[in-house]
Amino acid sequence: MTVRTTRQLGAVLEAVNLRRDHPTAQEVYARVRQRLPRISRGTVYRNLSKLQQQRQIRIVRLAGRPARYDAVVHEHDHFVCEGCSAVEDLVTGNGRHPGAVDLRASGYVLRRRSITYFGLCPRCALCAKEG
Amino acid sequence: MTVRTTRQLGAVLEAVNLRRDHPTAQEVYARVRQRLPRISRGTVYRNLSKLQQQRQIRIVRLAGRPARYDAVVHEHDHFVCEGCSAVEDLVTGNGRHPGAVDLRASGYVLRRRSITYFGLCPRCALCAKEG
DNA sequence: CTTTCTGCAAACTCTTTGCACTCGT
C-alpha cells in the first residue's frame, strides 16, 4: 500500500524532469538505462503510471503516436508540431485562449486546434451522487 | 491513384454517419458486418483512413482508449465523460470557449480541459517555405 | 485489361501483466 522510494522510481521521474521535452516511454527508458542499465521497460511503464497517479507527471496522448510524459502538472495547453512531432507547453495567463497571437508572432504556423473537456455527463453525475 | 467507389467504403462511411456517436473502429466493424458479413477489420481500417484523408471523417484520439471516428468534420470541440467514456460534440458559437456555462447548466460536471494547437514550429515552417 | 480494393492472416507497435526473486522499510 505504501509507495516505496526506489532507485528506479527516482530515475524515471528525473528522466521526465531532466529536459522538459515530453519524452515518450521509449525515451525515458533510454535515458534511465544510462544510469540503471538493467532496468526493464515494464518497470519504466509501471513507474510512469505510478507517478501519474500521484500527480507528479502528466500524460499527453496524440493521434497515432506513443504517449508522451509531461513534467508540468498544472493545467496547461500544448502545441504539437506536425513537421517534427515536437510537443511544447503553452502558458496561459488567464482564462483566455493562449497561443493564437503569441505563437504566430514567434514564427509558428497554426493549422488547427482541439479542445476537449473531461468530466461527467448528466447521467454519470447522478450515479456518482447516489453511489 | 483514383479512389474507387466500393460497397465497403460506402458502408464504412454510413456506419460513422448513421448515429453520430463517435464509434470506435471495432463498432464500425460490427455495424458494417450486419450488411457485409465478410468484410475484414483490415478493410475497415483502410477505409476509415481513406475517408480521413479525404476529410470526410475525423479521428478523435483519447488517452489509453481506442480511436473514435467523428462524422462532424468542421472544427469543433468534444466532451468526454470519464464515467461512461461517451464522446459528445460541442458546438462553438463564436471564438470563445464553449461549454463551461452551457454544460454545467445541463447537469454536466466539468473536471478539466485540454487544448492542443497543431501546426508547424518556426524551424519546420522555414523548411516548408524553402522546400 | 489495368489498377485499386478486398479478405485473410500474420506482423507490428505500444503497453500491460504473471511470475519468481530482490530490496525498502
Added chain:
DNA sequence: ACGAGTGCAAAGAGTTTGCAGAAAG
C-alpha cells in the same frame, strides 16, 4: 521478515501490412 518493487518474457490491445484473388473503371 513482510510486502511492494523489480527484471524478464510472454501476452494483450489496437492497428497496419503483404499477398493472391476479386472487382471497379
